[in-house]
Amino acid sequence: MTTTIDGSRIARRIRQQVAEEVAAAALSGTVPGLATILVGDDPASAVYVAAKRRAIKEAGMRDFHRHLPHHATHDDVAEVIDALAADPEVSGILLQLPLPRHLDGMALINRIPVTKDVDGLTTASAGRLARGERGLRPCTPSGVLELLDAENIPLRGANVAVVGWGELVGKPLTQLLLSRGATVSVAHEHTTDLAAVTRAADIVVVATGVRGLVGPEHVRPGVVVIDVGIHRTPSGLAGDVRSAELDGIADRITPVPGGVGPMTIAMLLVNTLRAARWGAEREAVAA
Numbered sequence: 001m002t003t004t005i006d007g008s009r010i011a012r013r014i015r016q017q018v019a020e021e022v023a024a025a026a027l028s029g030t031v032p033g034l035a036t037i038l039v040g041d042d043p044a045s046a047v048y049v050a051a052k053r054r055a056i057k058e059a060g061m062r063d064f065h066r067h068l069p070h071h072a073t074h075d076d077v078a079e080v081i082d083a084l085a086a087d088p089e090v091s092g093i094l095l096q097l098p099l100p101r102h103l104d105g106m107a108l109i110n111r112i113p114v115t116k117d118v119d120g121l122t123t124a125s126a127g128r129l130a131r132g133e134r135g136l137r138p139c140t141p142s143g144v145l146e147l148l149d150a151e152n153i154p155l156r157g158a159n160v161a162v163v164g165w166g167e168l169v170g171k172p173l174t175q176l177l178l179s180r181g182a183t184v185s186v187a188h189e190h191t192t193d194l195a196a197v198t199r200a201a202d203i204v205v206v207a208t209g210v211r212g213l214v215g216p217e218h219v220r221p222g223v224v225v226i227d228v229g230i231h232r233t234p235s236g237l238a239g240d241v242r243s244a245e246l247d248g249i250a251d252r253i254t255p256v257p258g259g260v261g262p263m264t265i266a267m268l269l270v271n272t273l274r275a276a277r278w279g280a281e282r283e284a285v286a287a
Contacts, residue, residue, distance in 0.1 A: 003252045005226075007143075010150045011262035015059060022060040025276070032091040032276035033062035034118065034190045034268075035084045039077060040100050041072035048072035049096050055265045060167050061272060064090050069218050077103060079152040091276035092118030094135075094268070113280055118271040120172065136271045143263025144205060144226055145180070151226055151252060154202065156181035162199035163187045163194070163214065163240075169207040169228055194218060215242040216249050225253040228260050243250045 005087065022032060030160045035232075038049045047067070056063050063158050064087075066080050085088045092117045099105045109117075120138035128135030148155060161175050164170040165188040177184045187197040189208075198218045203232030206214050207228035239256035246253055254260055254278040 002247045002250045004251050005147055005151055005254045005259060007147055007254055007259040008262045010147060010185075011143075011266040012152075014146065014263075014266040015055065016267055018266075018273055019059045021273060025273075026060065030276060031060070031062055032272050033064050033085075033089050034272045035064035035090045035093045037066045037077070037084075037093070037095045038067045039072055039096070039103065045096050045098070050154060052094065052265060052268060055269060056272070058257055059269050061088065061091075061269070065182050068139065071234070072100075072103075073252065074103055074108070077108050078111055081108060081114060085111070085113050085116060087101060088279070090116065092116050092121050093107070096107045107161050111124040116275055118275055119166070120271070126172070129172055132179060133222075136275060137176065137262045138168060138172045139267040139271065140169050140207075140228060140260065141153060141176050141259055142267040142270070144173060145176055145226070146263055146267065147226065147254065147260065148203070148224070153252075155203075158182050158202045159185070159200060160203045160205065161198045162207070163198065163207050163226070164205075164207035164209070164211075166207060173205060173207070208240050210240055211238055212242045213240050219249060222251045223248055223249070225250045226260065227254050227256055230256055 018238035036049050036052055038045060053063050068076060068080065077186065081093065084093050088268055093112045095109055097105055110122050112122055114122055115127045117136050120136045125135050135246050155177060160182045162170055162184060165186055174184050174186055185197050187194050191197060195218045196236055199220050200204060201223065203224045205226040205228065208227060211231040225241055225246060227241040231238045237257050243253055
């Protein structure tokens with residue numbers, strides 16, 4: 001039987017731990033705060049931001065939200081980011097993507113100070129990750145590692161196939177896995193024989209945005225499969241993996257929903273708490 005990895009349960013544990021640490025920090029006058037920036041009225045983005053704000057409040061953190069109209073200019077958004085960057089009450093800043101097409105998302109993200117980049121998406125954060133320096137890591141890849149750790153799945157010496165080389169998941173996840181001593185193979189849209197890459201792996205992480213891409217023909221018995229994809233279908237949510245077809249083949253697998261998804265917000269809380277602590281360290285040194 002294939003065991004389902006309960007990401008919702010693991011995420012709840014992390015969120016509870018963060019809430020306890022926030023309550024303890026509040027006793028000394030340090031309360032983390034997250035600023036979310038939403039530009040426009042994209043329904044999906046609005047739902048995601050609402051979920052993040054709800055989680056922040058439940059953890060006892062302060063909620064600094066900014067909502068700009070769809071027609072906001074680059075300078076309008078930049079002004080908001082700069083003001084939040086200068087605000088000592090704001091521990092972390094999150095610019096919700098995607099942005100309206102007339103805005104340069106990467107240029108705006110790079111205005112976020114690396115010390116407040118709770119999404120881990122700035123060029124400076126990527127550089128720190130590549131060099132193994134202290135920094136805030138992207139939430140979804142960090143959540144994948146937390147899932148594996150919670151399941152006591154060893155990474156040192158493991159063969160891991162990462163399917164997908166996107167900036168949000170595939171590339172940073174590869175760096176994180178390498179830092180943990182895993183041997184990593186990366187497959188992507190130009191890979192001519194996907195199964196040749198994935199069948200040799202102990203762990204397969206799929207983050208392509210292609211529904212049902214990976215099935216039993218791609219994995220060996222006993223593999224651990226982490227499905228990062230999420231797609232809305234007439235019959236409900238589905239992932240990048242044909243999970244039902246892997247029952248009895250995979251040792252463990254994450255479901256969609258209830259697998260990686262809940263971990264992303266949990267790790268956002270972790271990053272916000274870390275950012276607040278590092279901010280307090282800088283203030284102590286400055287004093």
